[in-house]
Amino acid sequence: MVKVSFKSILVLIWSFHFFSGTIFSLPQKAPEFYLQSPQGKLSLSQLKGQVVLIFFGFTACPDVCPISLSTISRVFHEMEDEEQQKSKALFITLDPERDRVEMMQEYTGFFHSNIIGLTDTAKTISEVAQSYGVNYKKKKLERSALGYVINHTADIYLVDSLGMLVKRYPHDVKPEVLVTKIRDLLVPVSYTHLRAHETG
Numbered sequence: 001m002v003k004v005s006f007k008s009i010l011v012l013i014w015s016f017h018f019f020s021g022t023i024f025s026l027p028q029k030a031p032e033f034y035l036q037s038p039q040g041k042l043s044l045s046q047l048k049g050q051v052v053l054i055f056f057g058f059t060a061c062p063d064v065c066p067i068s069l070s071t072i073s074r075v076f077h078e079m080e081d082e083e084q085q086k087s088k089a090l091f092i093t094l095d096p097e098r099d100r101v102e103m104m105q106e107y108t109g110f111f112h113s114n115i116i117g118l119t120d121t122a123k124t125i126s127e128v129a130q131s132y133g134v135n136y137k138k139k140k141l142e143r144s145a146l147g148y149v150i151n152h153t154a155d156i157y158l159v160d161s162l163g164m165l166v167k168r169y170p171h172d173v174k175p176e177v178l179v180t181k182i183r184d185l186l187v188p189v190s191y192t193h194l195r196a197h198e199t200g
Contacts, residue, residue: 030157030165031131035092035118038105042118044090045163051087051185053178054157055171056134058095059107060146064154064171065091072156073111074175075182086161086186089115094136094150096125132157132165160185 030052034043044052053072057065072089079087091108093099096119099107104117119125129136136152154171158181167181 026168027160027164027166030159030163031128033124033128033131035120035124035128036101037116037118038101042116044159047088048163049086049161051161051182052159053087053089053182054092054132054159055089055155056092056094056129056132056136056152057154058093058150058152059099059103060095060149062149068154068156068171069108069111069115071171071173071175071178072115075178076112076114078175078179079182083183083186084114087114087182091115091117092125092128093117093119094125094129094134094152096120096122158182158185 030044032044034041036042053075055065055068055072057068059065069091076084076087076089089112091104093104099117099119101117101119104119108115108117120128134153134155136150138148139151140148155168156171156173156178157165158167158169158178160166166185169178
């Protein structure tokens with residue numbers, strides 16, 4: 001395990017900042033992807049019928065990522081068991097060089113079992129990030145044992161049960177806001193609403 005001094009932690013936090021995401025109109029069909037999960041390859045379409053939260057980050061992130069995942073964890077803890085069964089969160093790494101499947105599983109396990117950690121090749125991760133308007137860049141840290149951090153877009157994306165990307169929230173959104181929106185999306189959709197998505 002890498003030992004990091006208090007001084008190194010301060011350097012790490014001061015060196016980290018997040019980027020604004022590329023602006024695009026919502027709602028729209030959520031971009032599909034196939035990434036490595038602890039249970040094997042996982043596609044977004046496999047989760048159709050569930051409401052999905054998506055967040056991009058990395059396990060060595062000093063503040064934004066744990067804050068965001070803690071928020072998502074609180075969302076699930078505030079929901080009923082039946083609601084949890086109809087929802088998931090995907091944590092997609094932007095640091096596949098260090099974030100292997102096992103590490104992602106261990107890291108997301110600290111927060112909630114409904115959060116699935118995903119990784120893949122650097123090329124595949126880049127393509128998925130780009131499709132969601134996520135900007136990120138590796139920044140070297142000369143005085144840190146970690147070596148580098150990833151500055152990145154810190155939005156939380158919300159995908160409805162029909163696979164539509166309906167909203168993006170800032171990383172510091174209140175859990176109550178997400179709970180309310182997810183519950184709205186879990187209300188059974190009408191046939192008319194379903195047809196509107198299929199033909200839209």
